[in-house]
Amino acid sequence: MTIRGAMGLPVVGMVGGGQLSRMTHQAAIALGLSLRVLADATHDSAALVANGVVLGEHTSLADLRSFAADCEVVTFDHEHVPGELIEALEADGVQVYPSSAALRHAQDKLVMRERLAGLGAPVPPFCPIATLADVEGFGRHVGWPLVLKAATGGYDGKGVWVVRTPEEAAEIISSGVRLMAEQLVPLQRELAAVVARSPYGQAAAWPVVETVQEDGMCVEVVAPAPGLSEERALEAQGLALRLAQELDVVGVLAVELFETADGLLVNELAMRPHNSAHWTIEGSRTSQFEQHLRAVLDYPLGTTQLTAPWVVMANVLGGPDAEGFDERLHMLFAKDPSLKVHLYGKEVRPGRKIGHVTALAAPGEGLDDVRRRAREGADHLRGGTA
Amino acid sequence: MTIRGAMGLPVVGMVGGGQLSRMTHQAAIALGLSLRVLADATHDSAALVANGVVLGEHTSLADLRSFAADCEVVTFDHEHVPGELIEALEADGVQVYPSSAALRHAQDKLVMRERLAGLGAPVPPFCPIATLADVEGFGRHVGWPLVLKAATGGYDGKGVWVVRTPEEAAEIISSGVRLMAEQLVPLQRELAAVVARSPYGQAAAWPVVETVQEDGMCVEVVAPAPGLSEERALEAQGLALRLAQELDVVGVLAVELFETADGLLVNELAMRPHNSAHWTIEGSRTSQFEQHLRAVLDYPLGTTQLTAPWVVMANVLGGPDAEGFDERLHMLFAKDPSLKVHLYGKEVRPGRKIGHVTALAAPGEGLDDVRRRAREGADHLRGGTA
Numbered sequence: 001m002t003i004r005g006a007m008g009l010p011v012v013g014m015v016g017g018g019q020l021s022r023m024t025h026q027a028a029i030a031l032g033l034s035l036r037v038l039a040d041a042t043h044d045s046a047a048l049v050a051n052g053v054v055l056g057e058h059t060s061l062a063d064l065r066s067f068a069a070d071c072e073v074v075t076f077d078h079e080h081v082p083g084e085l086i087e088a089l090e091a092d093g094v095q096v097y098p099s100s101a102a103l104r105h106a107q108d109k110l111v112m113r114e115r116l117a118g119l120g121a122p123v124p125p126f127c128p129i130a131t132l133a134d135v136e137g138f139g140r141h142v143g144w145p146l147v148l149k150a151a152t153g154g155y156d157g158k159g160v161w162v163v164r165t166p167e168e169a170a171e172i173i174s175s176g177v178r179l180m181a182e183q184l185v186p187l188q189r190e191l192a193a194v195v196a197r198s199p200y201g202q203a204a205a206w207p208v209v210e211t212v213q214e215d216g217m218c219v220e221v222v223a224p225a226p227g228l229s230e231e232r233a234l235e236a237q238g239l240a241l242r243l244a245q246e247l248d249v250v251g252v253l254a255v256e257l258f259e260t261a262d263g264l265l266v267n268e269l270a271m272r273p274h275n276s277a278h279w280t281i282e283g284s285r286t287s288q289f290e291q292h293l294r295a296v297l298d299y300p301l302g303t304t305q306l307t308a309p310w311v312v313m314a315n316v317l318g319g320p321d322a323e324g325f326d327e328r329l330h331m332l333f334a335k336d337p338s339l340k341v342h343l344y345g346k347e348v349r350p351g352r353k354i355g356h357v358t359a360l361a362a363p364g365e366g367l368d369d370v371r372r373r374a375r376e377g378a379d380h381l382r383g384g385t386a
Numbered sequence: 387m388t389i390r391g392a393m394g395l396p397v398v399g400m401v402g403g404g405q406l407s408r409m410t411h412q413a414a415i416a417l418g419l420s421l422r423v424l425a426d427a428t429h430d431s432a433a434l435v436a437n438g439v440v441l442g443e444h445t446s447l448a449d450l451r452s453f454a455a456d457c458e459v460v461t462f463d464h465e466h467v468p469g470e471l472i473e474a475l476e477a478d479g480v481q482v483y484p485s486s487a488a489l490r491h492a493q494d495k496l497v498m499r500e501r502l503a504g505l506g507a508p509v510p511p512f513c514p515i516a517t518l519a520d521v522e523g524f525g526r527h528v529g530w531p532l533v534l535k536a537a538t539g540g541y542d543g544k545g546v547w548v549v550r551t552p553e554e555a556a557e558i559i560s561s562g563v564r565l566m567a568e569q570l571v572p573l574q575r576e577l578a579a580v581v582a583r584s585p586y587g588q589a590a591a592w593p594v595v596e597t598v599q600e601d602g603m604c605v606e607v608v609a610p611a612p613g614l615s616e617e618r619a620l621e622a623q624g625l626a627l628r629l630a631q632e633l634d635v636v637g638v639l640a641v642e643l644f645e646t647a648d649g650l651l652v653n654e655l656a657m658r659p660h661n662s663a664h665w666t667i668e669g670s671r672t673s674q675f676e677q678h679l680r681a682v683l684d685y686p687l688g689t690t691q692l693t694a695p696w697v698v699m700a701n702v703l704g705g706p707d708a709e710g711f712d713e714r715l716h717m718l719f720a721k722d723p724s725l726k727v728h729l730y731g732k733e734v735r736p737g738r739k740i741g742h743v744t745a746l747a748a749p750g751e752g753l754d755d756v757r758r759r760a761r762e763g764a765d766h767l768r769g770g771t772a
Contacts, residue, residue: 005433007711007740026412029435032729032741034710048392049415051437144719175742281416285668285724285746300719305748307693325393325418333686343418345392355418360671362691383437 001093003072005034009299012036015058017044018078019353020289021345023281025050027289033297038067046077049344061085066385068094070364075251075296076259076272079107080153083332093290097199097296098271105247106271110151110180117186119246121239122265124258129179135169141284142183149308151178157216192224192276193240194254198289204291204301206284210278211256218275219351220375221313223283223306226310226367243269247350252277252292275315278356280304283311308360311369314378316355321383322348331379338362339377355381387479393422396683399457401444403430406463406659406675409667409734413435413675419683424453432463434731444579447471449736454480457617460635461682462658465493466539483636483682484657492657496537496566505632507625508651510644521555528569537564538666539613540646541604549708571651573644577611578662579626580640582677584688589630590677591623592670592685593745597642597662602737604661607699610690612753622650629655638663638678661701666690668726669697687732694746696756700764702741707769708734719765724748725763742765 003011003279009032014021015038025046028035036052037044049052056063058081064090068074085098098106101380105112113126127138148169150159159177162184163169168325174177190211199205207224225233240255243266247253253276256267277288286294286302294301326345332339336359341354359374361367389397395418401409403425411432414421422438423430434448442449444467454460458490459481472486477574483555484492491498499512516533530697534555536545545563548570549555556623559565574595582598583589593610609617615665626641633639642653662672672688680687711729720724722745727739747753 004712006429007729007734008709009712009715009729022415026415029408029412030726030728030756031715032727032731034731042393046438048410048420049437051433053437053438199406259565282525284672285726294719299716300723302719303724305724317438323394325395329395329417330685333680333688337686338689338691340414340416340671341418345397345418345420348393 001072001095002039003070004097007032009033010072011040011052011070012293012296013067013074014046014077015064015067015074015081015215016039016077017046017098018077019045019346020051021046022344023278023342024077024273024289024292027287027293029203031290031293033293036067036071038063039293043101043347045344045346059085060089064089065092068092073097073296075292076103078272079103079270084109097249099248102247102249103271104184106269108152109149109154109268110178112269113180115247116243116266119243121243124185124265125183127181129173129181132166132170135173136166136182137167144185147182147184148172149180151180151183157213160216179384185258185260187260189259190261190267191228191236191264192221192254192274193236193256193257194252194274194277195240195244196202196236196252196288196295197244197249198295199250199298201319202301203241204286204304206277206280206288207306208233208236208303209276209279216353217315217317217351219315219317219378220371221276221279222367222371223270223279223311223313232259232264239264239266252288253293262353275353278342279313279358281342282358282360310361310365310367311358312367312370312374313356313358314374315353316343316357316378316381318348318350318352318354319382320350323382325381328381328383335380336373336377341377341381343381387458387481389456393418395419396458397438397456398650398679398682399424399453399460400432400463401450401453401460401467402463403427403432403439404441404733405431406436406462406633408730409664409728410463410659410675411677413679414672417679418674419679422447422453422457429733431730431732431747436693437568445471445472450475451478454478458622459483459682463657464485465656469493469641485634486637487635488635489657490653494538495535495540495654496564498655499566502629502652507629508649510571510651511569513567515559515567517554518552518559518750521559521567522552524567525552531570533568533570534558535566535568537566537724543599546602549695571644571646573646575645576653577614577622577643577645577650578607578640578660579622579643580627580638580660580663581623581630581637582674582681583627583630583635584681585636585684585689587631589627590672590690591675592628592663592666592690593692594619594622595662595665601737603699603701603703603737605703605764606666606757607662608753608757609697609699618645618650622711625650625652636680637681638674659738665697665744666697668744668746669693696742696747696751696753698753698760699742699744700758700760701739702743702764702767704734704736704738704740705738706766710769714767714769718763721766722759722763725759725768727763729767743767
């Protein structure tokens with residue numbers, strides 16, 4: 001379908017009103033595109049700032065259909081739209097990117113693991129889990145502790161459990177969640193390879209980054225990953241590009257990786273703009289949000305050149321004090337006039353991602369100083385005792 | 387008044403729904419601020435993309451009052467709000483930046499010229515004009531041709547006439563417009579010095595740029611101005627900073643300058659984000675739109691460091707063909723994957739500013755190539771035979 005807005009440019013629909021839609025809207029504004037957002041509530045991060053907001057449930061086919069009818073292309077800011085609803089849209093003739101067939105691999109960890117193993121991509125040893133006996137058998141194979149993961153629905157460390165004993169595993173199994181088990185990989189650090197791909201098949205990769213997690217949540221991203229050999233960087237980018245093609249991903253694909261003594265292993269996939277590439281807003285000539293739009297509209301992709309030798313992003317988490325942002329912002333601007341601040345307009349809850357800051361190396365500035373500025377900026381906005 | 391939106395951050399109101407509001411909205415989104423826009427119509431450039439849009443007339447005190455009641459600070463994307471209405475808002479206790487007293491100097495060219503002359507700032511010889519005898523007298527002093535300007539209401543070359551003879555002048559005088567006359571300055575080129583200033587008195591300057599006009603309209607901006615001596619650059623920045631302080635400007639101040647064999651002369655002032663600083667979106671660590679918001683909210687200002695050795699902006703003007711933007715955008719992305727595109731969502735009319743593109747020097751790329759890329763990109767989006 002051809003659905004055009006201002007200047008005869010396409011109308012893009014994004015399901016989900018979170019910060020990814022919010023930042024995609026900023027990119028859409030520059031390109032003259034009309035972004036429509038399907039949001040849960042008027043106080044959703046994107047709904048606060050976009051005018052093309054439709055309120056509705058992403059689990060309601062009627063709401064999705066009505067939303068999609070006014071969009072040339074539909075894409076997502078999260079993975080939570082049930083696959084059968086996306087299939088129904090596709091059957092209606094809606095252009096959905098990524099497609100239901102591709103997105104399954106970001107929605108279901110077990111499907112993803114099995115497919116990647118089939119493709120010969122490096123993944124940790126894993127096993128579907130239905131019974132305690134399954135875990136015990138897998139534990140004999142990979143040792144304890146091991147990792148249990150909900151096959152679907154987890155994010156930011158939710159739905160992932162490191163279990164030490166069969167007893168701990170039994171408790172999780174009893175919850176009835178569909179599970180898989182995975183070896184607890186002795187990792188050196190986590191990396192992310194983020195690429196974008198268009199329906200035409202053009203693809204572009206940003207430099208591989210190091211991601212730092214705390215309590216299962218990304219807190220810091222360093223671009224490019226420090227000390228990463230050229231060879232391993234190319235391996236990671238090549239892997240992400242190959243997966244994008246094999247899985248027929250359209251849009252941004254983030255491949256979260258473990259770096260181990262024995263090489264790279266794929267941890268998770270995300271098929272949308274991703275926290276590990278927020279640094280691209282200022283740190284790359286083309287941000288992941290612009291690139292995602294270009295990709296889903298089958299425009300040629302933009303250059304991924306860095307704008308500084310080092311770029312560090314730190315997430316701002318909600319702290320104990322939900323008030324006082326105006327004063328904290330004021331003080332932060334005074335303290336570091338070159339830090340870039342992104343706040344998502346979200347209600348502050350302790351530990352919730354409410355924004356991020358990006359520090360870019362000034363001429364001659366070393367990585368340690370850039371990291372310190374990003375961390376201190378994020379801590380400062382969080383407020384309270386860190 | 388303290389009027390807070392999401393995260394307890396201030397609500398900023400911008401009068402006018404043009405592209406300056408549109409791009410300010412992008413900056414507001416990043417900072418978590420709530421921007422309200424007073425627009426003429428739902429198809430205004432900013433009204434297409436912002437959710438805090440109020441429809442109303444910027445010449446109606448009732449509309450302005452009702453708009454301002456929900457804003458902590460009110461600012462402008464144009465100079466067309468009558469000064470007496472701004473004064474009425476100020477009398478109500480509304481925090482307006484720039485103030486009516488400052489803004490007069492951007493609204494009335496004769497007031498500006500007289501004030502600047504009084505401050506000892508370099509301005510071309512000028513004279514208020516009421517009768518043909520006034521022009522004839524001034525012409526005997528500065529020679530013909532000379533320039534007539536409407537004291538108020540002109541922009542983009544409108545309201546400016548180069549007249550060769552008293553007869554030509556007589557025709558313009560007969561129209562009843564309030565006029566001033568100015569020497570036709572033998573200029574070498576035009577420059578712009580853009581600064582921002584906060585109520586606290588902090589100020590920051592971007593590098594001085596060269597601006598290229600065609601038919602009185604800015605078509606190209608080169609940052610920094612090529613071949614400008616350090617001494618003259620400092621003189622221009624110092625002049626702009628001094629004028630910001632003397633006129634008590636809050637927000638962005640653009641000082642348009644003539645460079646002549648005898649030195650710099652002030653041409654025009656604008657007290658809002660300005661076309662001569664659109665390049666700062668990607669070309670400076672702090673864009674003029676972010677800086678304007680920081681200034682009117684009295685936050686400390688951001689660093690104005692460049693992100694590339696050369697940054698060139700070219701305006702995209704409406705061409706003969708209002709259709710086909712999607713195809714032209716596609717082709718442009720293929721042709722130059724590093725060009726940054728900004729389209730304003732405006733109805734295409736020949737010669738109307740409908741967007742801009744920004745080219746940033748890649749490592750080792752010379753100015754000629756950067757200029758060529760910007761110009762070709764803008765021409766390409768314009769379409770038709772240039």
